[in-house]
Each structure stands twice: as C-alpha cells, then as structure tokens.
Amino acid sequence: MKERVFEIAIGTSVIVIALVFAVFAWNMVYSNTDGENYELHVEFAKSGNLKRGDMVSIAGVNVGGIDKVYVDPETFMVKVAFHVKANLKLTKDSLAEVLQSGLMGGTFLAITPGSQKEKLLKNNDTLTNTKDNQTVEDVISHLVSGTLSK
Numbered sequence: 001m002k003e004r005v006f007e008i009a010i011g012t013s014v015i016v017i018a019l020v021f022a023v024f025a026w027n028m029v030y031s032n033t034d035g036e037n038y039e040l041h042v043e044f045a046k047s048g049n050l051k052r053g054d055m056v057s058i059a060g061v062n063v064g065g066i067d068k069v070y071v072d073p074e075t076f077m078v079k080v081a082f083h084v085k086a087n088l089k090l091t092k093d094s095l096a097e098v099l100q101s102g103l104m105g106g107t108f109l110a111i112t113p114g115s116q117k118e119k120l121l122k123n124n125d126t127l128t129n130t131k132d133n134q135t136v137e138d139v140i141s142h143l144v145s146g147t148l149s150k
Helices: 002-030 136-145
Strands: 037-044 055-058 061-071 078-085 095-100 107-112 125-127 129-131
Touching (some): 037 129, 055 078, 078 107
Parallel strands (some): 037 125, 055 107, 095 129
Antiparallel strands (some): 037 078, 055 061, 061 078
16 A cells, blocks of 8 residues: 555656646747847848747847748848847847858857947847858859959
8 A cells, every 4th residue: 555655656746847847848948038029120132041940149149039031022032030138239230140050050140239329229120231141152162263252
C-alpha cells in the first residue's frame, strides 16, 4: 500500500513539473516579456532569406523580431515589418541591413542607430536608409570583377 501511494506521489510530481515547464516554455516563446514594442517597416531588393521570427539587433544585442516578410507585387521589393523595444528611440536616418550570423548561420536584421539630430521614428514608420544583403556569390563576383569597394 505504501508503495502505491509513493508511486502516485512521484507520478503527480512529474506531471506538475512537466506542466510548469510547458507554461514556462509557452511564455518564453509567445509572450512579450520585455515590455512594450513599436512596429517599423523597411524595404530591400534582396532579403537574404530573412523570415518571420528572425532577430533584430543593435550592436549584436537582440532588441526585437521580424513579424512579416513579403514581396510587394507591384514593385517586387521585399517588405519587412519588425518590432523593437519601445525604450529604443531610433531616428529616421538609422540604417537597416540584413546580415548573416556566420557562413552557415541564419540571417538577422541589424539596425545601426542614426544621428540624434534627426526626427524620431514612430510606430508604423518606414526606415528608408537600407543596405541590401550581400551573398557570398555577390562578394566573389565583386572580387573577380575588381569592383569591390575599398
């Protein structure tokens, strides 16, 4: 009888721990634990396989995420909607570029803050200062043709 009570207690403990872990994991993935965000937009000619959920960073620090990536059917430009933390006051001359986290790594959106003299970006504004993604093929092509900027 004591063994049965012990087994029930252990089984219940395992289930409770699994539920706590599941709730924790759900909150980490789907909740905004960093406070308020604001949404911004940017356009690129080449997105470098940027996708929903990819990181937005400033100086290598994760400050937001990609919400939507799609091709505009009229201009064929890649449009990206992303969010950043509300306490980060970016200016209209901030630079957005798609970078890779290594040769085999994923892509992310890197933001270089602009000058503090410019107007601040507001929710749903569009960053116009962009730099398209450079693939390995682009770099090799520039090296071979001698047009790589120095």
